[in-house]
Amino acid sequence: MATNQHEIYEKARKRTVQKKGFYIHIVLFILGASIIYSLTLINGFDIDHNAVNFYIAITVWFLLLLLHFVKVFITSKFFDQDWERKATEKLIQKHNKKVLLLEKKLQKSGVLPAPTVTKMKGLFTAFKKKREIILIAALGSNNELGKDNDLIWHLPADLKRFKKLTSGHHIIMGRKTFESIGKPLPNRTTIIITRDKNYKHEGCLIANSLEGAILLSKKDESPFIIGGAQIYNQALKIATKLEITYVHHTFEADVFFPKIDVTIWNEIKREFYKADEKHNYDFSFVSYTKKTT
Numbered sequence: 001m002a003t004n005q006h007e008i009y010e011k012a013r014k015r016t017v018q019k020k021g022f023y024i025h026i027v028l029f030i031l032g033a034s035i036i037y038s039l040t041l042i043n044g045f046d047i048d049h050n051a052v053n054f055y056i057a058i059t060v061w062f063l064l065l066l067l068h069f070v071k072v073f074i075t076s077k078f079f080d081q082d083w084e085r086k087a088t089e090k091l092i093q094k095h096n097k098k099v100l101l102l103e104k105k106l107q108k109s110g111v112l113p114a115p116t117v118t119k120m121k122g123l124f125t126a127f128k129k130k131r132e133i134i135l136i137a138a139l140g141s142n143n144e145l146g147k148d149n150d151l152i153w154h155l156p157a158d159l160k161r162f163k164k165l166t167s168g169h170h171i172i173m174g175r176k177t178f179e180s181i182g183k184p185l186p187n188r189t190t191i192i193i194t195r196d197k198n199y200k201h202e203g204c205l206i207a208n209s210l211e212g213a214i215l216l217s218k219k220d221e222s223p224f225i226i227g228g229a230q231i232y233n234q235a236l237k238i239a240t241k242l243e244i245t246y247v248h249h250t251f252e253a254d255v256f257f258p259k260i261d262v263t264i265w266n267e268i269k270r271e272f273y274k275a276d277e278k279h280n281y282d283f284s285f286v287s288y289t290k291k292t293t
């Protein structure tokens with residue numbers, strides 16, 4: 001969190017320096033233009049004879065000032081590092097799709113002889129989007145998750161985000177979390193993990209281990225692990241992405257989320273929201289991806 005605050009501060013500081021530079025440039029331009037004009041008069045030059053040079057100099061300088069404006073208020077503002085990252089990701093995705101299409105075409109038409117296809121497959125699969133295992137959780141300031149098998153806050157925006165992210169996907173949860181929810185959630189495939197071999201619930205898949213649950217969700221490119229504490233503890237090792245809601249408040253709790261090791265997890269996105277009439281606490285949505293070694 002401290003790293004992120006530092007990044008925000010650094011960004012704000014850079015923007016201030018950029019804007020200050022531009023305002024100084026305007027003042028210099030006005031002063032410079034006035035001085036050039038005055039010198040022309042003081043030296044007794046005939047302004048009509050020197051007018052062309054004078055106007056060229058001022059026009060060139062004005063264009064430079066305009067470029068400076070574009071750099072500070074358009075390029076740096078809208079095409080910052082965040083934009084660069086997103087654009088690169090989009091490009092890679094587009095490229096991956098093309099490669100996969102090509103791979104399929106070549107395989108279908110049999111243009112590539114079998115051994116070559118096998119050889120190239122390794123290359124193509126390297127481009128393929130990796131399957132994600134996403135762990136989604138909401139934590140208090142001390143990593144609190146819940147108490148008495150229930151949640152300890154009500155944040156409609158968090159529920160809405162949870163629904164948006166998980167809809168259409170497999171959601172994997174411990175038996176206790178399932179029982180605290182009470183029913184399978186619509187538009188999602190519910191997988192319950194329990195050691196009880198006879199456990200059943202209508203509309204749900206049952207797994208007797210985390211690995212079993214992951215296997216049951218194998219057709220989903222991004223299944224979600226939704227808790228609770230026991231399952232998070234086991235799943236943090238295999239997750240590739242974390243979608244965390246930080247509730248900026250401390251709570252009494254009996255289950256806690258494990259520590260997120262920042263040497264393993266890269267924070268890639270953070271959105272902060274202030275408390276309002278519907279939300280009793282400030283909160284942030286933070287996404288992490290696992291660092292590749």
Ligand SMILES: NC(=O)c1ccc[n+]([C@@H]2O[C@H](COP(=O)([O-])OP(=O)(O)OC[C@H]3O[C@@H](n4cnc5c(N)ncnc54)[C@H](OP(=O)(O)O)[C@@H]3O)[C@@H](O)[C@H]2O)c1
Nearest residue numbers: 137138146149150174175176177194195227228229230231
């Ligand atoms: N804040 C959040 O985002 C969030 C999200 C989810 C849950 N929660 C909270 O977390 C709490 C529940 O968490 P919890 O840790 O008590 O329970 P849990 O992780 O939801 O479920 C634990 C149960 O899962 C089964 N299980 C765990 N590991 C297993 C394994 N390796 N193989 C087979 N089965 C396994 C066992 O079921 P059996 O006993 O049936 O064998 C175990 O009792 C609640 O307070 C809930 O509200 C908070």
